[in-house]
Amino acid sequence: MKSFLGFLKPARSAYAHCDGPCGVYDPASARIPAEAVLSMAKKIAALGDATDLESVYTRSRFIIIKEQQADLVKKELDILWHDFFKPEHLDKFPDVHTTFWEAAKLASKNKTENDPANGDALLATIEKIHNMFWSAKGRSDVPFYTAG
Amino acid sequence: MRRAAVAFALTLWMLALIRVMRRLRAYEVFGSSMVPTLRHGDFVLADAKAYKGRAPRPGHVVVVDDPRDPERTIIKRVASIDLVAGVWLEGDNAEESTDSRAFGAVSVAAMRGRVLAKYWPLPLRLWRA
Numbered sequence: 001m002k003s004f005l006g007f008l009k010p011a012r013s014a015y016a017h018c019d020g021p022c023g024v025y026d027p028a029s030a031r032i033p034a035e036a037v038l039s040m041a042k043k044i045a046a047l048g049d050a051t052d053l054e055s056v057y058t059r060s061r062f063i064i065i066k067e068q069q070a071d072l073v074k075k076e077l078d079i080l081w082h083d084f085f086k087p088e089h090l091d092k093f094p095d096v097h098t099t100f101w102e103a104a105k106l107a108s109k110n111k112t113e114n115d116p117a118n119g120d121a122l123l124a125t126i127e128k129i130h131n132m133f134w135s136a137k138g139r140s141d142v143p144f145y146t147a148g
Numbered sequence: 149m150r151r152a153a154v155a156f157a158l159t160l161w162m163l164a165l166i167r168v169m170r171r172l173r174a175y176e177v178f179g180s181s182m183v184p185t186l187r188h189g190d191f192v193l194a195d196a197k198a199y200k201g202r203a204p205r206p207g208h209v210v211v212v213d214d215p216r217d218p219e220r221t222i223i224k225r226v227a228s229i230d231l232v233a234g235v236w237l238e239g240d241n242a243e244e245s246t247d248s249r250a251f252g253a254v255s256v257a258a259m260r261g262r263v264l265a266k267y268w269p270l271p272l273r274l275w276r277a
Contacts, residue, residue, distance in 0.1 A: 005268075008191055008267070008268050009176065009191065010173075010174030010175050010176045010191055010192075011174070012173060012174065012175045012176070012221065013175060013176050013178055013220075013221065014175035014176070014177055014178070014192070014194075014211045014221050014222060014223035015178050015179050015214065015220055015221065015222045015223065016177050016178065016179040016180060016181040016182040016183075016186060016188070016222070016223050016224070016239060016241075016245070017178070017179040017181055017222060017245075017246055018179060018180070018181050018239075018244045018245055018246050019246045019250070082250075083246075083250075086242060086243070086249060087249060088242065
């Protein structure tokens with residue numbers, strides 16, 4: 001049987017492909033770095049205006065993490081936006097574009113400002129995306145939760 | 149005389165068969181963007197000369213050069229064709245397909261052939277009417 005299949009087996013490949021780990025999307029991949037951004041904003045705020053060397057180093061490190069995680073949020077949002085969401089979803093969710101735009105803008109705002117309220121707003125927008133995403137997949141059994 | 153006629157007919161038939169077979173290319177399908185029409189691991193036959201002088205038509209399942217990686221061949225369905233814009237390809241499994249919705253229309257010149265049959269696993273399935 002195996003050699004028979006070997007005989008039938010084509011030499012050429014045709015890809016009925018889908019980018020990346022196909023079909024495996026989850027807004028949680030944007031939520032986790034967004035939580036990190038919020039957490040860093042809180043920690044930076046808690047440091048206040050301390051200028052001793054230790055605090056300066058710590059603050060710098062927190063800022064770097066906040067910047068990186070905010071960039072990661074944008075990247076993950078992009079994957080959901082242009083790989084998962086398709087034109088046919090727009091009929092059911094006409095505000096897909098505005099919501100993602102809002103979320104990306106908030107990710108940027110979290111970089112340029114340090115206010116935990118921006119982190120909360122970002123998470124709230126990701127929750128909206130979470131709801132649209134799972135509704136688009138026809139599932140109502142996936143609750144939004146946070147790790148922090 | 150009669151044997152000669154049979155041999156002649158048989159030879160003609162064999163030549164015709166070889167002519168048809170030379171146009172055919174077998175491909176193994178990778179991925180799930182053509183589900184339920186084709187599944188991962190299916191073996192198909194494509195007519196490599198289907199679009200020599202003829203345009204693809206909506207509904208045809210085609211093998212095409214990947215516009216983003218010319219080393220690779222993709223398999224999709226023709227959704228529509230426009231003389232200026234080119235051929236718009238979509239996977240039958242829209243949720244799990246990267247196609248013209250992502251990379252735009254492709255040119256007719258990129259067509260590697262029209263898929264005519266799925267020959268494995270059985271049962272055989274033919275597309276040409």
